[in-house]
Structure formats: C-alpha cells, structure tokens
Amino acid sequence: MPSAVGETAEQSAVKRKRQEIGDKSKKRRKSVGGNDDDNDKLSQIQTLESEILESRKHYNNIVLLIEIAGQKTGDLETPLTAAESLCRVFVQLLASGSLVKKKDVSEKDATVIAWLRERYGAYKEVLLSMLQDKALGFKALTLAMALLKVEAQHLEGKDESTFPQVFFRDIVGALLQSPVEQLRQEFYDTFVAEYDDIRFYTFQGIADFLTDRDHLASEDVRNKVFGMLLRIDDIPGSSEELTDFYIDAPQKKKHPLYSLAQHKKQAQEAWLAFINLGLSKEQRKKILEIMAISIAPWFAKPELFMDFLTDCYNTGGSISLLALSGVFYLIQERNLDYPDFYKKLYSLLDADILHSKYRSRFIRLLDTFLGSSHLPAVLVASFIKRLARLALNAPPSAIAVIIPWFYNLFKKHPLCTFMMHRVPRSKEEKDLIETEGVVDPFLPDELDPMATNALESCLWEIVQLQSHYHPNIATIAKIISEQFTKQSYNLEDFLDHSYGSLLEAEMIKNIRKPPVVEYMIPKKIFTKVGPASVPEEKDSLLVSLWDFESS
Secondary structure (H helix, E strand, C coil): CCCCCCCCHHHHHHHHHHHHHHHHHHHHHHHHCCCCHHHHHHHHHHHHHHHHHHCHHHCCHHHHHHHHHCCCCCCCHHHHHHHHHHHHHHHHHHHCCCCCCCCCCCHHHHHHHHHHHHHHHHHHHHHHHHCCCHHHHHHHHHHHHHHHHHHHHHCCCCCCCCCCHHHHHHHHHHHHHCCCHHHHHHHHHHHHCCCHHHHHHHHHHHHHHHHCHHHHHCHHHHHHHHHHHHHCCCCCCCHHHCCCCCCCCCCCCCCHHHCHHHHHHHHHHHHHHHHCCCCCHHHHHHHHHHHHHHHHHHCCCHHHHHHHHHHHHCCCHHHHHHHHHHHHHHHHHHCCCCCCHHHHHHHCCCCCHHHCCCHHHHHHHHHHHCCCCCCCHHHHHHHHHHHHHHHHHCCHHHHHHHHHHHHHHHHHCHHHHHHCCCCCCCHHHHHHHHHHCCCCCCCCCCCCHHHCCHHHCCCHHHHHHCCCCCHHHHHHHHHHHCCCCCCCCCHHHCCCCCHHHHHHHHHCCCCCCCCCCCCCCCCCCCCCCCCCCCCCCCCCHHHHHHHHHHC
16 A cells, blocks of 8 residues: 655554554454453563564564653553563664674665664663653663663674763763652662762763753752762772773773773862852852862862862851861862961851851861960960850850860960969959959950960959859869869760750769758748748748738
C-alpha cells in the first residue's frame, strides 16, 4: 500500500509495525481472554525487544520502545520495563560495534548506524527526563550510569575506554535540576564518593552547568548546586590515592585523572563559578563555616579567597566570626599579610560574642592566636581584661570556659599575673582606696589592644564572679585566687557546656544534706492564720511583710 503524501519510509514502517503488533495483541486477547492490559503491554515490550535482538529488520521496534518509555501516564511499570529493554538492546548494540562507523562500511550501513545513533540519543533524553520524576528517577539513574560505562568502552571504537563527558555532563545537569533531593544523595553516595573519575567530571559538569545562566534563574536550582558542592568534601591526600575509577583507568600515566592538582583545579573552577554568581546570606555563612576544612583545601590557589575572606572579616558580627578561621588558614598556609589582625580580632570582643552560637569556635581560635609566648604581655592582658568585663553579663556556660582559659594564659604569659595580685603598696594608698575608692585604669573604649592600660588594671571582675549565683561558676572563679599548681586545663572539657548541661549536672548531683527552705510550712499564704494566742501557728512571710509595710 503506498504511503501518504509527505510521509517518510521510516514513518510508514513504524505504522505498519504498530498495526502488526496490534493485530497480534488482539489475537492473544481473543485466545487467552483473561490477560489484562498491563500484562499485554509488558508482553508487547518483551516481543519488541526479542525481535530487535533477532534481526536488523526489526530495528524500527526501537522507536516504539522509546515512545513507550517516554509515556507520561500513571502506570510506572510499563515505561520502566521499556527503559530496561532499551538499555539491554543498546548495550548489545554498543558491544557488537553496531553504533561505530568504520572506514570501509557501505553507504547503506552508514545510514543505519547514523539512524541508530540518533535513536540512542533519543533514548538518553528519555532517561534524563525520568530523572525529574521521584518514582522513575532512581531506576533511570542506574540505567544511565550503566549505559555510560558501556558507552565509554565501545562507542568510540577504540581499544582504550574514553570517558563520555558529554553524556555525563547531561546527567549532572539533569540531577541538579531534579526536584528529588534523595536522588542527588544517591548519586553522591553510590558514585561520587566511591570513584575518583566520577568526582573529577562531576566538578567539571557543575562548572559547565553554571556557565548557562538560563538554568540559574531559579534560586531553588542554585541551592541544589550549592548542596551538591557541599557534599563533595572527601579530599584526597596525594596523587597516589587516585586509584578508584568507574570507567577503566586511562593507560596514559600523565592523564589528568592521575593528577591531584588537576582534581583541585576542577573543584576550584566549580566553586569559583558558583561564588561569582553571588551568594545569599545563608550561603555565605555556610561557606565561611566550612572554608578551612572542606573548601580551601580543594583549591590549587586558596589565595584566590583572600579578598572574599578579608571583606567578610571586616563586615562585623557573626560573619566576621565565621571568616576568622578562613583568614587564619590563609595566614598559616599561604602567608597572608594582615597587619591589623589582632586589632580587628580585639574589635570582635563585643557584648554579643559570649552569647553567640559560634562562641566555642571563636574561643578555640582565640586560644590558638594568643597561645604564642612571643606575644606582648600588654596585648594578651587586653584580651583577658576585655573578656573578664564581658563575663559579668555572660551566661554561665560561657564563664565556665573563659576562666580556665584565663588560667592557661597566665601560665603561658607570667607577666600578666600582676593583674591578679595588684595590692596597695603603702598605708597611704590603702587609706586612699578605702576613703575615695579606686578608678580602673583600663580603657574599655580604646580600639588598639596595645593602648588599653589593661596591664595596669586588676581582675576585680573575677572576684565578683566568685559570688556568682551558680555554685559551679563560683567554684571555678576561685581557681584564679588559688595557687597555680595545675599545669593547664583542657578547654574541650568546658566548651560544650550549656544551660541544659549545667541544669542536668545539678539534677543528678548527690545531695548529702537537703537544704532547709523553711522550718514550718504555713497553712495560709495570703491571709492570717488565726488569733495571736496560738504561738505555734505563725503567719506566712508574705502576710508579715504586708503588716510591716502598712504599719
């Protein structure tokens, strides 16, 4: 029967194949009578697959399977079954070299090969679209990665495997746009965290994805990219550790996959591409929080973060606290020159520092910065005095770590101990203090820690803390007034304290003698008990107070 006007031979063949399959299905339904539509579709898919593998004349069945796999219906089993069948078909075609164009191939075979490669591309597009669906995405990811491995081995027709960068870049792009967060986690756990080449090309795929601004119009997509970058934090220690490959290891020993510097370069380009897009406040905080641990070590040139970190450090508030570790990393690892570092560090000691949720991180860094015995005693004394003044309004959990840290600083900087034992030198000086009091020479508003006169002051604030309402804090504060027989305190034992931990410690404490609150329980609280002739029954303290005020 002649084809319709404008209809290609391929379309006519597809229509004839559909009609043949439909006739066979009708016959099966008539003969069996009990099969439902789902079983009929699955058997149809199996028939199409077996016919493709039997003979080249049934290649048009590939088009039908692609259409079935791409159907958007409530039935999930049918498209998944079709996708699995296509995967087996193309794996066999790739392995047999049916998609590789050879030099001496005939024009007819070349046309067939070109047609198969187009169908192969259409099938990959179907798999990528499935990654956007929660029910189909996990199976589609497995099929796509299996196909990636076979394609690397056979599609180019070479003896050595070649990583299919274009297909993998499309997979990464589809995952970054997928609404299924668990799918990205599965991709990381199964492939990125396990294989060095997958991690290498994932960074490359993210960088390529970020160059297309159309993808990044949505803030949601940018958050997904950020989440994927944050997951990749397992940094190899050396090039010798780069041995786990998903695709066959390259034969060339100078291949970029064997170079740790090249891995860092890919990570650096991906991170810089994301940061250059502009960061939200939460993203900036998260990057600063893990900068020295998970991001800067990935960079071949961490000094590229110099302007970013110094700007954040000069911002103030919690941003400065978080940027502190990154600035210190560059100072330590890349010799960053920051002349006013201690002056800026001193400015961070404000009224909110001991109430911040980043307090423990800050104190750890502060202990590192002031730990050197080569620092001037005047500088160290300024930090001690400033924090002692702030401790008067600090929560108990903060005071519990500050005072042991003071103890350690006094052991490292003996010249600062004059702040603890400053007593009147003469009787006239003592009489003057008793009659007129004393003015603390410390200058709390001075911005330069070298000019605060802290070393001429004394730690009267710690003496006040020895009468703190919390008994544990009062006990800890007394260590400054006792002999320094202990070498040092381990700050980690005090950093995790909070209101909850302090309260729990009090609740589980063994009380030897219960405290006496009141020796007699009153019968009435707001009114008088009775006539005054009954001496053993007394009014409550509240009633007694009212009588006192009214008299």
